[in-house]
Amino acid sequence: MTIMNRKSLQVSIYIANLNWITYFDRVFALRDAGELAENATAYVSLEPCNHFGRTPPCSEALIKAKVKKVVVGMVDPNPIVASRGVAKLRDAGIDVTVVEEELCKKLNEAWIHQMLTGKPFVTLRYSLTIDGGLSDDLGEESTEAGGYYSRLLQEHDAVVLSSKSLQKYPLPESREPNSNQPLYIIISKHPNPVINIPNHTQELGSNVIIVADKETGVGSEQGIETLILDKVNLTTILESLKGRGLCSLLLDLRGGFDDFEDILNGVEGNLVQKLVVEVLPVWSETKQDAAAIKSISQRAGLKNFEPKKEGKSVLLEGYL
Amino acid sequence: MTIMNRKSLQVSIYIANLNWITYFDRVFALRDAGELAENATAYVSLEPCNHFGRTPPCSEALIKAKVKKVVVGMVDPNPIVASRGVAKLRDAGIDVTVVEEELCKKLNEAWIHQMLTGKPFVTLRYSLTIDGGLSDDLGEESTEAGGYYSRLLQEHDAVVLSSKSLQKYPLPESREPNSNQPLYIIISKHPNPVINIPNHTQELGSNVIIVADKETGVGSEQGIETLILDKVNLTTILESLKGRGLCSLLLDLRGGFDDFEDILNGVEGNLVQKLVVEVLPVWSETKQDAAAIKSISQRAGLKNFEPKKEGKSVLLEGYL
Numbered sequence: 001m002t003i004m005n006r007k008s009l010q011v012s013i014y015i016a017n018l019n020w021i022t023y024f025d026r027v028f029a030l031r032d033a034g035e036l037a038e039n040a041t042a043y044v045s046l047e048p049c050n051h052f053g054r055t056p057p058c059s060e061a062l063i064k065a066k067v068k069k070v071v072v073g074m075v076d077p078n079p080i081v082a083s084r085g086v087a088k089l090r091d092a093g094i095d096v097t098v099v100e101e102e103l104c105k106k107l108n109e110a111w112i113h114q115m116l117t118g119k120p121f122v123t124l125r126y127s128l129t130i131d132g133g134l135s136d137d138l139g140e141e142s143t144e145a146g147g148y149y150s151r152l153l154q155e156h157d158a159v160v161l162s163s164k165s166l167q168k169y170p171l172p173e174s175r176e177p178n179s180n181q182p183l184y185i186i187i188s189k190h191p192n193p194v195i196n197i198p199n200h201t202q203e204l205g206s207n208v209i210i211v212a213d214k215e216t217g218v219g220s221e222q223g224i225e226t227l228i229l230d231k232v233n234l235t236t237i238l239e240s241l242k243g244r245g246l247c248s249l250l251l252d253l254r255g256g257f258d259d260f261e262d263i264l265n266g267v268e269g270n271l272v273q274k275l276v277v278e279v280l281p282v283w284s285e286t287k288q289d290a291a292a293i294k295s296i297s298q299r300a301g302l303k304n305f306e307p308k309k310e311g312k313s314v315l316l317e318g319y320l
Numbered sequence: 321m322t323i324m325n326r327k328s329l330q331v332s333i334y335i336a337n338l339n340w341i342t343y344f345d346r347v348f349a350l351r352d353a354g355e356l357a358e359n360a361t362a363y364v365s366l367e368p369c370n371h372f373g374r375t376p377p378c379s380e381a382l383i384k385a386k387v388k389k390v391v392v393g394m395v396d397p398n399p400i401v402a403s404r405g406v407a408k409l410r411d412a413g414i415d416v417t418v419v420e421e422e423l424c425k426k427l428n429e430a431w432i433h434q435m436l437t438g439k440p441f442v443t444l445r446y447s448l449t450i451d452g453g454l455s456d457d458l459g460e461e462s463t464e465a466g467g468y469y470s471r472l473l474q475e476h477d478a479v480v481l482s483s484k485s486l487q488k489y490p491l492p493e494s495r496e497p498n499s500n501q502p503l504y505i506i507i508s509k510h511p512n513p514v515i516n517i518p519n520h521t522q523e524l525g526s527n528v529i530i531v532a533d534k535e536t537g538v539g540s541e542q543g544i545e546t547l548i549l550d551k552v553n554l555t556t557i558l559e560s561l562k563g564r565g566l567c568s569l570l571l572d573l574r575g576g577f578d579d580f581e582d583i584l585n586g587v588e589g590n591l592v593q594k595l596v597v598e599v600l601p602v603w604s605e606t607k608q609d610a611a612a613i614k615s616i617s618q619r620a621g622l623k624n625f626e627p628k629k630e631g632k633s634v635l636l637e638g639y640l
Contacts (some may be wrong), residue, residue, distance in 0.1 A: 128637070130597060130622060131613045132452030277450065279599070281625035281638055283618045293451045298603045302450060305601035307627030307634040314627040316634055318450070318601055 037065035041130045045073040045104050046111075050083040060086040069095040073104030077112050077276060110155070113273060118248045119238060123274040124267065125152060127251035129176065133284030134293055136168065136254050141311025142278060145175040148310050150219035152276065156250040158183040160237070160263065163210070164256025172252070182250070185241075189232055211257045213236060234266030257293070267296045267320065275302060277316040327511070336455035337371035355511050357385035366431075368405040379408040389415040397432050399512045430475070430568035433593060439558060439584060443594040444587065445472060446573035446613065453604030454613055456488065456574050461631025465495040468630050472596065476570040480583065483530070484576025492572070501527060502570070505561075507579045508532045509552055511526030531557060554586030577613070587616045587640065595622060597636040 029281045048070070062070060075083050075098060089096050105112065110121035110145035127135040142149040153159060153174035159182045161172075166186065173181055188210055229236045238249075251272070253260055264271050302318030309315075368378035368390070382390060395403055395418060409416050425432065431443035447455040462469040473479060473494035479502045481492075485505065493501055508530055530546045549556045558569075571592070573580055586592050622638030629635075 128452045130447075130595065130636070131616060132448045132454060134456075154556060201483075212444075275450065279627075279636060281622035283616055285617075285619075285623075296451060296603055299605075301603075301632075302601035305632060305634060307599075307629060307636075309627060312625060314625060314636055316450070316599060316627075 024096055034271075037067050039066065039068045040213040041069040041071060042067045043071045043073075046108060047072050047076040047079075047083070047098075048089065049076065050220075052287070057085075057088075059184065061083045062089060063092045063094065063149070067094060069097070072096060074098065074101045074108065078115050078269075114247045119271070120157070121248045121274070122251060122266065122272045123156065123248070123276055124251045124253065124272050125149075125150065125276040125278075127278040129280050129282055129284045131283050134253070134257060135280055135284070137280055137282075138254075139278060139311045139313035145173065145177065147175070148276070148278070148308075148315050150175040150179075152250055154179040156182050156248045157208065157246045158241075158248075159252050160185045160187060161252055162186075162254065162256035162259035164259060164317045165189040165252075165254045168209045168255050176239065183244070183246070184224055185237065185249075186210045186265065187232060189259050209241075231262070233262040234271045235269065237263075238271065253293070264293065264296055267298050270320070272320055275316075275320060276319050279314045279316060281312055281314075287294060295319055296306075321356035325389075357387055359386065359388045360495045361391060362387045363391045363393075366428060367392050367394065367396040367403070367418075368409065371501045377405075379405045382409060383412040383414065387414060389417070392416060392418045393419065394421045394428065396598050398435050429531065429594075434567045438479070439591070441594070442554070442558075442571060442586065442592045443472065443476065443568070443596055444571045444573065444584075444592050444639040445469075445596040447598040447600055449600050449602055451603050454573070454577060454602070455483070455600055457600055457602075458574075459598060459600060459633035462633065463492070463495065467495070468596070468628075468635050470495040470499075470596070472570055472572075473502055474499040474566045477566045478505055478561070478568075479570040479572050480505045480507060481572055482579035483508040483639045484579060485572075487573045488575050497614075503566070504528045504586075505557065505569075507552060507583065509579050509582075529561075533553070551582070553582040554591045555589065557583075558591065559590065573613070584613065584616055587618050590640070592640055595636075595638045595640060598630065599624045599634045599636060601632055601634075 042062060042065075043138070044058075047064055070088060070089055076085060086096050086098070104284060113119070113121040127137055129135050138149055139147075141147050144150060149172070153172060154176040159172070161184060163186050171184060172271055184207055186208065189212070207243040208224050211226055211232055212228055213232050214228060214230065229240060234251075251260070251263060251266075296318065300320070302320065305316065307314055307316055344513060361380060362385075364378075368382055390409055392406060396405065406416050406418070433439070433441040447457055449455050459467075460468055461467050464470060468490070472492070473492060474496040479492070481504060484505050506528065509532070511517060528544050530544055531552055532546060532548055533552050534550065547560055549560060549578060552573075571580070571583060571586075618640065620640070621640065623638065625638040627634055627636055
């Protein structure tokens with residue numbers, strides 16, 4: 001929490017990662033601010049709640065703290081809150097403005113999806129060459145702090161990787177300052193593969209889960225948590241990880257695309273919400289078989305399809 | 321030519337299509353402007369020449385017209401001109417400013433390339449789906465006035481098409497206001513194909529050339545100019561059209577990609593300068609064989625790779 005000055009109190013700072021934890025922060029922020037909050041303006045990315053959940057209602061806390069004005073990013077899509085937080089504040093004589101609703105909806109997209117559907121927000125990421133080849137490569141700038149790949153790892157609670165990719169690359173890590181690394185879900189679909197978990201990964205210990213089918217059943221001997229499923233696909237993975245409270249999941253299509261064939265059926269099953277494609281400014285070197293990705297026969301087009309320059313590459317984003 | 325007002329005389333307006341014809345325009349512009357040019361500011365996208373070519377030197381004409389100031393987009397890369405035009409104007413007491421050099425270089429890229437190499441500037445265009453499939457489709461907005469495809473047809477002197485594409489689509493036309501349509505070069509590589517030239521194309525008459533190899537040799541019976549080559553590839557096409565003074569050529573990879581296989585060797589042979597790729601926000605419907613395009617094994621990456629939103633699609637541009 002940063003108290004900018006008496007007149008401008010930033011209650012919720014980390015809006016890109018907004019989830020329940022921010023509710024705690026919001027109450028704690030006001031607690032820490034103490035008397036400084038009086039007559040200050042509070043900026044919140046999401047409408048303050050008006051009900052008892054894990055903490056006392058935030059609207060109550062704001063009223064008690066005697067803030068003068070509350071700037072709200074977006075109204076809460078949670079039917080329990082549903083504009084009641086804003087109404088409560090106004091009733092208490094606080095000046096409330098709702099701003100940048102569309103931008104805040106985008107920042108909160110994973111949380112909103114999870115709130116409305118009860119399922120994690122799933123993003124599918126892959127790289128293409130300029131001639132339409134599927135590629136394992138990432139642009140140099142992409143993995144650095146501020147790069148899209150580093151940000152994706154920060155923004156998602158978990159990342160699904162192919163076990164084969166770990167034979168080629170180190171476990172990917174977010175380079176954002178003070179970033180929490182995601183939970184690594186490693187798909188191992190082939191009978192008796194040598195899963196070459198680097199030492200580095202073992203240090204992470206509990207942040208790695210290997211998902212394998214019955215025939216494979218490896219990993220546990222390496223002291224890594226292993227989940228044995230009848231079928232390894234997106235439905236079974238989401239179902240078995242339900243208890244972990246994952247709000248967002250990144251499917252990172254690098255290395256061993258065949259590991260992903262069944263996972264990608266999740267696109268058809270409406271389990272994937274967002275697509276992030278890095279287009280590299282190069283021609284294919286190896287004629288990588290793009291069968292896995294070509295198997296997607298989704299008929300609907302992407303919505304809000306937008307490009308962005310990202311280092312030497314171009315980043316394409318769209319919604320399914 | 322538009323005379324904006326006495327103080328601001330726009331001599332060369334159509335800078336996107338700048339070529340020798342603009343030299344004529346420039347002299348004619350001054351002739352038409354007459355006394356209005358006196359003490360006016362002339363805007364030119366390219367340094368005025370200082371030598372006798374097809375017309376008397378432009379610098380001379382500007383001095384005679386008694387303009388007060390000349391704003392020059394870029395210095396002429398032609399070694400015969402080489403800053404001498406600017407020097408001549410300054411000697412005559414005219415205020416000369418060179419502005420927006422990079423932007424004007426881009427606008428004049430085809431002309432500069434032709435000037436420095438003696439070969440036409442060649443642009444390769446194709447469409448990709450979001451899963452890396454080669455597609456025949458164009459975004460709806462792309463072909464309308466102001467759309468990139470309509471602009472490409474306007475900006476290039478000639479467009480190379482597959483004969484097969486004409487069986488599926490009408491002959492593409494630029495929708496830009498007052499646009500000259502390009503010369504259509506139609507590749508017909510297969511023995512005895514039925515070239516279904518629409519009536520509309522026949523009306524265009526002399527603007528269509530069919531390029532075929534010895535075994536094919538069709539088209540002439542339809543009253544259309546036909547060029548029979550030993551081998552149909554980019555080198556032989558450029559060589560045989562040398563006399564036509566083409567400054568720029570668009571390779572439009574729609575329909576019948578196999579017609580283009582030999583043409584695309586031109587990428588390896590450094591005969592292609594620019595790449596324009598439309599990425600459609602859809603998944604592949606037919607699993608189009610992208611063998612033609614995948615056959616490009618150019619090792620160097622693209623330079624100045626930039627994206628742009630284009631209707632519902634994304635346009636990627638880069639230089640080889």
